[in-house]
Amino acid sequence: MCPHSAQVREVYAGSTGPERRLLLRPLTGAEARTGTPRGPVVCAPEAKLPPADTTVPAGGSTSAELTVTNPCDTPLRDVTAAFGLAEGWTATPGTLDLGDLAADRTATVRTELARGEGTPNGPRPAAAEVRATSTGGARVNGSASAELDGTPPSPHGEVSVSTLDFLTADNGWGPVERDRGNGEAAPGDGKALTIDGTTYERGLGTHADSTVEVFLGGNCSTFTATTGLDDEVGADGSVVFKVYADGERVYRGGTAHGSDAAVPVEARIEGARKLRLRVTDGGDGNAHDHADWAAATVRCGTGGTG
The missing domain is CATH 2.60.120.1060 (NPCBM/NEW2 domain)
Incomplete structure (x- = not known):
């Protein structure tokens, strides 16, 4: 079993009283040998990217909401997000600066995912890479993805x-x-x-x-x-x-x-x-x-x- 550094966190859970959550990270080789953790638990952001519509015709677009959550008991600093799309697809805005995110808080931002004319039909991935600074200055990241479907135009008549x-x-x-x-x-x-x-x-x-x-x-x-x-x-x-x-x-x-x-x-x-x-x-x-x-x-x- 891999040794871990643990951090216990107590949060209020309403009428049921406080609950405890345990955050773990694997120990480095040196920490495992000496039995002495060198730093606190580092915690990363969580993200979701649900699009309003998964089907997009050539020249069309769909909006998507990027939701970033801080599951940690300390703030995440300098939270940013960048979108990665298939060739011929664009995100507006393509990068986001979310600033600092307090413990247990969530930020939601909207972006427009557009498909260029002449791009091929078929499934196309969309992804958001979220980066932040955690405890002790450690750089951490999370990600979210969605599957978009490049469709032909609707028939008329x-x-x-x-x-x-x-x-x-x-x-x-x-x-x-x-x-x-x-x-x-x-x-x-x-x-x-x-x-x-x-x-x-x-x-x-x-x-x-x-x-x-x-x-x-x-x-x-x-x-x-x-x-x-x-x-x-x-x-x-x-x-x-x-x-x-x-x-x-x-x-x-x-x-x-x-x-x-x-x-x-x-x-x-x-x-x-x-x-x-x-x-x-x-x-x-x-x-x-x-x-x-x-x-x-x-x-x-x-x-x-x-």
């Missing part, structure tokens, strides 16, 4: 899902195809989307198990599609089509077989930030599960968050 950027595109065979049926391993090698003899110009060609997720930004109300096994597999295959709005399932079809007619789908997605389309195997293996989201469309407002 009536939009084919095949024209939207994919946040996720996982497929049981080859890539998810835009405006084609599922093909082989290369993108764009599928045939025309065809269900029960009808060919569709727009839609997604997938293969179970499949997940496609797109960003809506809370600007859309309805998702529609015509679903079924692509005619390429004949009477074979069986799948289940599912629709999710922000992780909540809003549609689940019955088990569709290759010999079945196309099934129209309409799902309410009012206010959803993300739309997820799932296709799962119907229970007989996925060898023939070419599943089409034909004419997949979202109907959205003329305004939006992106």
Whole structure:
């Protein structure tokens, strides 16, 4: 067990009377050998960085509150904070001077985290490094982090899902195809989307198990599609089509077989930030599960968050 230098602290805890807290720090090698600690317990700041919104379109921004707490029984002096962001992202202000922070006190400051135009979509980390001077002049630090999501712009009007950027595109065979049926391993090698003899110009060609997720930004109300096994597999295959709005399932079809007619789908997605389309195997293996989201469309407002 590592030897420690201990400092007992008594604080008032209301009707239950005082409580004691124990602060520990590891002893240095010299302190452990001599049995004599050379200095007091050094205590570091604690920090949190919750953003108001984790999704940020290109050119957009979100505010975040940096909360710095002094858990020590002595003041922290010269408390400062600096933000670290992904390339193309900025914080305003980027550095903060919080001054001195008394024992058991908290300071909260707001900053604006902005995403530059032309920056890539996807998760991006944000971090705040907090530094201070503790007992005996020791420099100490704490940190806080948040995960931001660089999103595409929200769709406006009536939009084919095949024209939207994919946040996720996982497929049981080859890539998810835009405006084609599922093909082989290369993108764009599928045939025309065809269900029960009808060919569709727009839609997604997938293969179970499949997940496609797109960003809506809370600007859309309805998702529609015509679903079924692509005619390429004949009477074979069986799948289940599912629709999710922000992780909540809003549609689940019955088990569709290759010999079945196309099934129209309409799902309410009012206010959803993300739309997820799932296709799962119907229970007989996925060898023939070419599943089409034909004419997949979202109907959205003329305004939006992106």
